[in-house]
Amino acid sequence: MRSSYDVVIIGGGLHGLATAYYLAENHGITNVAVVDKGYIGGGGSGRNTAIVRSNYLTPEGVAFYDRSLDLYNTMSTDLNLNVMFSKRGHLTLAHTDSALRTMHWRAEVNKLQGIDSSVIDAQEVKKQAPSLDISQDTRYPILGALHHPPGGIVRHDAVVWGYARGADVHDIHILQETEVLDIVVEGGSGPGGKGAGGKVTGVKTSRGDISAPIVVNCTAGWASLISNMAGVPLPITTHPLQAAVTEPCKVFLPTVVVSGSLHVYVSQTDRGELVFGASVDPVGTYRVNGTLEFTEELAGHVLELMPGISKMRLLRQWSGLCDMTPDYSPVMGNTPVEGYLVDVGWGTYGFKAGPVAGETMAETIATGRNADLIASFGIERFTEGDLVGEKGAAAVGH
Amino acid sequence: MTNRLPAQPGEVIDRSTSLSFTWNGKQMTGYEGDTIASAIAANGVDVFGRSMKYHRRRGILTADHWDPNLFLQVGDEPNVRAGSRKLQAGMVVSTQNVWPSLKFDLAASNQLVGRFLSSGFYYKTFMRPQFLWPLYQKILRKFAPGGEIHWETSTHGAYDKRYVHPDVLVAGGGPAGMGAALAAADAGASVLLVEHYTELGGHLRWGDDAQRAKAAELAAACEAHANIEVLVDSTVTGRYDHNWIAVNQRSHATAPERLVKARAGVMVVAAGLIERPYVFAGNDTPGVILAGAARRLINLFSVKPGTKAVVMTANEEGDGAVADLERAGVEIVAVLDARKGESIVAVEGRGRVSKVQVNDGRMLSADTVVTATGWTAPTSLLNMGGDRPVYDPVAARYFSNSLPSNILATGGIAGDGSTAELEAHGRATGELAANRSLRRRHDRVSQTARSGAPTWAKPEEVADSRTPLARNPHPECYRSTTHGMVDFSEDVSSKDLVQASKEGFDSIELMKRYTTVTMGPSQGKLETVNAASVLAEANGVEMADIGTTVWRPPYSPISLGALAGRILEPVRRSALQDWHEAHGSTPLLAGQWVRPDQYGDAMAEAANVRANVGLIDVTPLGKLDLRGADVPKLLELVYVNKWQKLDVGRVRYGAMVAEDGVVSDDGVTGRLGEDHWLMTTTSSGAGAIWEMLEDWLQTAHPEWDVHVTAVTGGLTSINVAGPNSRTLLERLTEGVDLSADAFPYFSVRTGKVAGVSDCIIWRIGFTGELSYEVHVPSGHALHVWETLLETGVDLGCAPFGVEAQRILRLEKGHYIVGQDTDGLSKAPTAGLGGLVKLDKPDTLGLPELKHAYGRDDLPILVGIQTVDGSIVPEEAAQIVDGDQNTILGRITSSRMSPTLGRSICLGQVDPSLSAAGTEITVLMADGRRIKALVQEHHAHFDHEGARQRV
Amino acid sequence: MIIVPCPNCGPRNSGDLRPAGEVISRPDPATCSLSEWREYLYMRPNPAGWVTETWYCRGGCRRYFTIERNTATNEIRGQEAS
């Protein structure tokens, strides 16, 4: 650990490590420290269900996530580590007319931006995922689905390790078990010289002070707490997002299946386990113990889709923290405090965005201005601009 | 039955009841009381399956629920724990992880490339050429472990649930757990005693005569106690915040599994100890078993585990196994006393152990190796309560560290002792649990509105004065000088762990993720301690510095069926839904409601409304009865428009925006009396709006006199629409003058319809025709509906469904919140300009409304007609910039209009396109770009409303 | 499923109620600036510790009330009817 860096990145997860990697790789900035209070990838990066896709609803969302998918496509070669990207296709089921209408909307927007995305009917859904029950007399009949062939799953830990190794090659310092206690800001309008109009000079950590003209908040679950250290309030509430995995069974589910109405998404690993997720818990909390009701609702909903797997057993459940924003879109880029940047508010979709978030944050740091791809995601939209319209599509948009 | 012993003193099998079953297609028999595994073993079988990665032969290891080698397919059920599941007649049992057969397994060739399957293998290989990875992946997926799903059978919905509220829940029915249950129950607490296996007794069951007698005595006392409910073959699978506890009851008369959800005052964890394997080369060879396995096979099931055994023992369980083996006629080749430093180095053998190498250099011939090298304390449930157990090197296991006051530990998880000492500690724990839980129950009764005051005094709090159990010294036996299997279900060896540490994955959490150690079906119960010890050794640190991974629920895997339980998915039905279904309606699920979509021909139904008169059931409309002098204030707060001056007998359309200015709901609200109003909302918004009104009334304006009552289901709403509607209603209505002058458009009257009093009649026109919405007390709705149809036969009266209504409303250009507007649509987009009043002191989203009306860049909802009227653009078709791909809007609603004989649409467009007559380009789903024209009005038909005002 | 102490009903499972979020004061809509309004709409303290929050006893007494809950531990103290 040095006493001074050009850039200090808070958060050693996928986003922080990717930002560090692209700072070095694309911009030659290597006097960089990534600090994490625990171990790398110990937060949301290792707790998500590893689904990637780009079939978003808004043009800005589509462009952003499509770039991320591009980066995932070449990642194994770029990082010299097999991240096991399984491009197996992604189905978002529609159980109602209105859901089907939203799927059509997404498909049309996607197609206009060159994304492989279309609405398929129940028979075609059955071909893609034969284990699904497409009978029409159920409580939640499958009317059709948004089919997105380029979507898939990636081994999430490998992505973290790949970026960490890539950053390490450039001699970027990855400081684990180093907790940031404060962000030092001078000249701001708030208490202690923090807040709007101020300028960052460094951070205080559990292992000593570090001076740095640029500090980047790449945390999830603690983004509000870190941002308050700089005097920049965020439009975030923190909620747990839970996931679960079953014991393995012989592989039967070839694709990723999502149902927004049933608040569930499911894929099967190469080892035969089903990996499930749901929507965020309704009660905001920093607690990651998990709940029983999550598994009950999850099982009920999964069995509505696939009644045949009632005898499969749930092996393990876990929980991560999600920083939810009002419009289900992130908060990225420069802030009213000079030198303090944010890459936060990733809700339930941070994993998909990791590579492009790193790339665009690195560009923003290097050039001083927000990268074009993140122009809609600036913090100012919550005070004067317009929110992003992903909410409708992202409610359980995994 | 080649391996069955003569009757043993503690055997649980019933030799008078033979059960036949098949094992990999071969007919076998066992006895009532056998586990599947004991029955198969009794038939002389050594190899039960193949390991996950290397497809090595595997046999019995622990002979209990946690045995990683005894996951079998039983009929249509995958991954059955054959070590604990009881045998039933007719079971069809087969191996998993074999292809094509148990003896000749192609995938076993993986062993030859074993060095490539070491930790991190996947991450480092199959990378180049990259295009081949999908192919590799396909092959890998063929070798996935686990059983098979039988798609033709499903037990979804056959499972069951139950809620219980015990003062004390005891997890574990051994001597300590039973002692705790009895003491707590004696002290007046209600107790739920949960035992993982099918009988109470814990480790006493396979113990000596005195131990078995003690178990029987305690079990009988528990079964007989009025305050104790015993659940056997049941597992406490999870402990969640505020002592919300999940119990999976596996054997129950009416359900395959039942999830029992307990809110317990105090949870007593008496889960006992789980025996740990020893790590050495060949430790996964069939014939290598744990001491407990040997004892259970012999004592409970009368199965001889081998013929020539080497026993390595570090504790009493191993010593006991030696005695049991001798009694069973197994030749003891050697007893290696780990307390004296003797140990096994390696074993050889493929289908079965043949040679054993000892650390004194001897090479012994044996077919069986028995190890007793120590315990894993299954601290999972304590862990879920926030405890972080700490390693004690003297006792060579983990102990709980700090527990919240509503969790207590007893038995082996808390320390060592004789049966009497364990029971005594359990009893003391039970007394403490009773004290704490009865104090809590007293509070609960006192605070609960529906219960009276408690009739008993709250006990004084007693301190925890239990005499702690001893921690007997135990050698730290984890790994020999060779490398062997650490995680049997994941096929992870100690060598893999050392390698992972060298590669920098040197914390327990990173190692777990990198190697998948402890991530298999037993979730670390056999592996965690050995993994930590290997890591400590590799890192050159103490065990205590390694920590353990966090144990997450469930404690033991639970079926999805049990978690789902019965299928409780309520559906709402109007009082007329039975009639609709009896008359050929196509059901439409709309939110929680089931509704008639159509009765056969929606176009004809719509046309009949324009020509004659139709009836539609619109009961799902949210309806709120509002009473009080301050209702107008409330309405002015929540609607964008004004309400103070609405006269009695009149109704008005209202639109709502949320605090962020986004259009959120709409509906018609009428003034029935000076202080009596009826408000309608969208069907989907009804619940949320009711709660929102209560929020404003309770938290912001408690001084207002308003009572809100939800009356949605109480009033069945029948819309009578069409030019003949007045004539029809006049025949059946008493006490209301329906003439145009006496009952004008947008008015409300109350009267008698078809003999039913208290019907509320609104004259409104969603369909654009002369129409009346009749709200009938629901118990009489069917009578009114049928009478209307009968009376209107000559007027062409016929029912119409939701689809016809959608067509009619689109012809009239009425937007639907959530379809024609979206999550960003502000009032100007929906065209609410004439309605919105900004000069109110308070209305929801007022600053956003003001902001929105100062802008000229918001999308605008317009009527749209394609140039070619035969083309119906899809809803959600995008409006683009000519041949460019820039998005300038989208079609939000579209239908073929039976009235106009052409397609009609509503759509949101960029304001630059919103002027009437603007030509726009619509991109069809098939890629065609078609021309359309923006219309002057939202309405495509009778925009002046002449038809509805007659 | 935590227990929420309803001041009217007594202790209830949280699933019987609807969490309505941190208590946030609402500026005067007639006079406040857009940025003050936006702060009310969107900005949340979101602490990892004690918060005062509103719950609606949807399945029970249908009353809104506030409690103090520690978002790091789910511990609950105090109850105040509103």
Added chain:
Amino acid sequence: MSETTMHSPVDVGPLTSPDGGVTLADAYATTKIQVRAGAATAAAAALGVSYGRSRRNADGDLVCGTRPDEWTIYGDPGRSGAISATVPTEGFVTVIDITHGRAMLRISGANATSALSKICNLDLSDELTPNGAVFSGSLGAVGCDWVRDDQGGQTSFLISCERSFGKFLFIAVADACTEFGLSIPAGWELHPH
């Protein structure tokens, strides 16, 4: 149209298990009068029970403290006018007949509590839910108003829900009773297969 010939969402039953341990019956026609009034009103004083408790008045009607400042009076079919007339209306008081809007069932017998506890998370034991207890809570995923109203010394609950949920509620409760021997008529199974 007679006031008492109401068409119930549950046109089946009553159902009884062979051992008499549980009986389930429709009670839609029960007159249900809701009163909303502040604690200081004459109505509150006349009704005379607080939230959570109930009493049977001189007319034999069951007066329940349904919520804070809210009461429900249950009586025989056709008593709407008679019951409403007994409520003093000075001050801000709302009296509203909710008979048609609430489906209602009665479940009685020694096994009633056990059956209900399969689909209701509340502690229905005698201590927490004694005779006369009034409360609201979910039953089979349907929001219900409950009163424990024992009949002849036998445990009995009177349970109502929004009318449109009535058929589902009856099906869900009947299903919970099958463990205790109740037979379900065709068409009223929770999961018709």
